Amino acid sequence: MSAPAAATSVGRIPTALLEAGVPLGPLWLLETRGRRSGRTRTVPIAVLRHGGERWLVSPFGDVAWVHNARADSAATLRRGRSRHPVELVETYDGPVPEVLRRYRRTFRAVPFVRAAFRAGPTDSLETFAAIAARHPVFRLVRARAA
Numbered sequence: 001m002s003a004p005a006a007a008t009s010v011g012r013i014p015t016a017l018l019e020a021g022v023p024l025g026p027l028w029l030l031e032t033r034g035r036r037s038g039r040t041r042t043v044p045i046a047v048l049r050h051g052g053e054r055w056l057v058s059p060f061g062d063v064a065w066v067h068n069a070r071a072d073s074a075a076t077l078r079r080g081r082s083r084h085p086v087e088l089v090e091t092y093d094g095p096v097p098e099v100l101r102r103y104r105r106t107f108r109a110v111p112f113v114r115a116a117f118r119a120g121p122t123d124s125l126e127t128f129a130a131i132a133a134r135h136p137v138f139r140l141v142r143a144r145a146a
Contacts, residue, residue: 014044021080026106028077030056032088035071047077047140050102051095054140056088057103059116066136074143085143096137097128104128 018029030045043065048055058066069075069088077084091099105121107113117135119127 011044015042018044018079021082023079028079030065031076031078032065032068033072033074035068041065041068046103046107048099048103048106050099055099055103056138056140057100058136059103059107059113061134062136069138077140087141087143088138089141091137091139092132096132097125099137100128100132100135101125 014024014027015029017024018027026046026048027044028047029042031040031042033039034041041064045056045065048057070090073088075086075088077086100117101119101121101123104113104117104119108121118131
């Protein structure tokens with residue numbers, strides 16, 4: 001699965017605002033290192049708070065930022081000049097169904113999220129566990145000082 005073309009083109013607006021430092025709720029710019037090019041890649045992403053931790057969910061599956069995070073877990077969250085080095089830890093079990101359901105509920109009004117999930121915001125945790133392989137989930141951890 002990949003992000004719909006409309007989502008990609010609409011993503012330019014929040015990217016420009018976030019580059020300028022305008023806070024847009026849970027949206028941040030995620031910077032990863034390209035797994036093949038080594039260049040910095042930037043994508044707007046929603047940070048979800050759940051269970052006292054911060055999470056990233058890929059509603060569109062194994063997209064470029066997911067591949068980059070799997071190749072190198074070091075990343076940066078930023079808005080304007082504010083930069084926060086993080087480590088992305090992919091999570092496959094434990095709280096994943098809860099995180100996915102929370103993500104779906106939190107962003108239920110976003111058309112791209114509604115279209116990407118086969119589970120609705122009121123579906124059971126078992127339903128979310130069944131679709132978990134389609135939506136990679138990463139826990140955000142503060143980067144260790146070098």
